[in-house]
Amino acid sequence: MRKTFTAFANAVAGAAGKAQTFIIALLIVVVWAFSGPVFKWSDTWQLVINTGTTIVTFLMVFLIQNSQNRDAAAFQAKLDELLRAVETARDDFIGIEHLSVEEIESLRRMLEEQTGECKDGHKAHASVERLLSRY
Template identity: 60%
Template sequence: MTNNDWFSKFSTSLSSMAGKPATFVIAVALVVVWAISGPMFHFSDTWQLVINTSTTIVTFLMVFLIQNTQNRDTAAMQIKLDELIRALDGAHNALLDLEELNEKELTRFRRRYEQLAEDARNALRSGGVDTDSPFIDESDDDDEGSRRDNDSARRHTKRP
């Protein structure tokens, strides 16, 4: 077992335990015990330092453990979504690795899909259907591409 495998299993287990109600109850109990012990220690600086240091250390370590688990979960989810896109007939394979694009490219795709959603809602309001796989144009500024998409949407809109 490599160090990465060990750390992955450890972080997954610890993250899972940290999210359980019993862990929360234990944390609350520790804070209550600390608060109750205040009068015994005359609410001293050392007494306050114990809770401050403890919570800082736990928070610091948990950030890395949870981030490791989140990174692996996100990567696995991206692979699953990529497989669904790849396997679906009519899906746009250009969407397979969107997470690798820069912000400008993502914004262009997002605008196009927001427009498709708006068109679909309008089609539903008009008594049409919203099931279509229109052409995705490379440029959201291309009027001809938008016209093709709208024409395609109209052709595929079924009226009762």
């Protein structure tokens, strides 16, 4: 069941981001709008688009969130692997996504204190400054 839902969520999320899907949705709205005079701008005519868009939006929230959760977890696993593999990287940063916002902010401030000053007055790590100086 889980793999079926994952495949379905991937397919729907992928299709939702395509230009063709937008064009189809736009055409549905245009057809609905032009059908207004035929249905005398009735409450039922308005209810059709309101109900349809509400249902689609409600379901899409869960499908897209499922895809984003998987993407974020995969991305985090890749970053953790890079931290583990790079000899000079700090292994302490593996898993910091599980910390509270306050703890992450504290880490961010600590890292900023370890940085140098850029030409424009912003803070940057020395390696970033070297990279920027090349261009």
